[in-house]
Amino acid sequence: MDRTPVRSSNxxxxxxxxxxxxxxxxFTSWAIYQYFGVPLHVHEGLMMARSKGTYFNExxxxxxxxxxxxxxx
Numbered sequence: 001m002d003r004t005p006v007r008s009s010n011x012x013x014x015x016x017x018x019x020x021x022x023x024x025x026x027f028t029s030w031a032i033y034q035y036f037g038v039p040l041h042v043h044e045g046l047m048m049a050r051s052k053g054t055y056f057n058e059x060x061x062x063x064x065x066x067x068x069x070x071x072x073x
Contacts, residue, residue, distance in 0.1 A: 003024060010052075011026070012026045036066065037064055
């Protein structure tokens with residue numbers, strides 16, 4: 001999945017597959033996670049958020065099923 005680099009102290013890049021409703025986040029630790037069943041408006045909100053980390057913690061973390069794709073370095 002293609003990801004877009006973002007300005008954040010803990011998120012490096014964000015990708016989204018609208019057909020699958022899958023959000024992919026690469027953290028500054030180099031870990032990558034995919035979150036499933038994420039509506040488009042949540043992805044859009046994350047991309048527009050002033051603080052990506054805060055938005056992630058409030059709207060994504062612990063709210064969607066996820067899978068780790070790559071471990072932190």
